[in-house]
Amino acid sequence: NKRVKGISIHRPFVYGSVARPIDPAKRPANLPAEHTHQWTVWVKGVDDDDISYWLRKVQFKLHETYANPLRLCDAPPFEVTETGWGEFEIQIKLHFVPESGEKPQTLWHPLKLHPYGPDAEIEREERRPIISQNYEEVVFNEPVDAFYDILTGG
Numbered sequence: 001n002k003r004v005k006g007i008s009i010h011r012p013f014v015y016g017s018v019a020r021p022i023d024p025a026k027r028p029a030n031l032p033a034e035h036t037h038q039w040t041v042w043v044k045g046v047d048d049d050d051i052s053y054w055l056r057k058v059q060f061k062l063h064e065t066y067a068n069p070l071r072l073c074d075a076p077p078f079e080v081t082e083t084g085w086g087e088f089e090i091q092i093k094l095h096f097v098p099e100s101g102e103k104p105q106t107l108w109h110p111l112k113l114h115p116y117g118p119d120a121e122i123e124r125e126e127r128r129p130i131i132s133q134n135y136e137e138v139v140f141n142e143p144v145d146a147f148y149d150i151l152t153g154g
């Protein structure tokens with residue numbers, strides 16, 4: 001399994017979160033009283049492109065106030081939905097397909113629940129979803145040839 005010399009392959013993806021305030025009228029009876037929002041954090045392809053040919057699984061690490069803070073997504077969609085009361089940094093660990101021989105890579109996403117800035121008041125009044133999303137690229141430097149074939153569809 002030789003490395004393809006002098007080659008870097010970039011693969012784009014997006015990661016982010018959306019949070020919605022829980023509507024008091026639709027509040028599930030079993031929800032802890034202090035939970036104010038429902039949110040989802042994700043890793044996915046740009047325009048929902050398939051990324052599972054290079055991304056094998058994703059581990060999300062939530063704040064320690066959550067029961068079972070480690071959440072493993074073994075297949076797409078790579079996302080976690082939860083309810084809660086506070087903002088925190090979510091650790092996102094990307095595990096690549098075994099053929100890659102690549103070590104996992106870690107990134108951090110600040111979960112955003114509360115609007116701020118010039119439109120914060122109207123966003124709060126209208127209970128608009130709070131979206132925070134980032135574009136990123138993973139760079140595979142000199143991939144092994146089996147992985148190079150997978151990446152390039154060869």
Ligand code: SLL
Binds near residue numbers: 065066086088
């Ligand atoms: C804060 N530093 O104090 C942050 C921590 C943690 C949020 C926020 C737990 C929900 C649950 C939850 O929402 N933790 O109890 O399951 O704002």
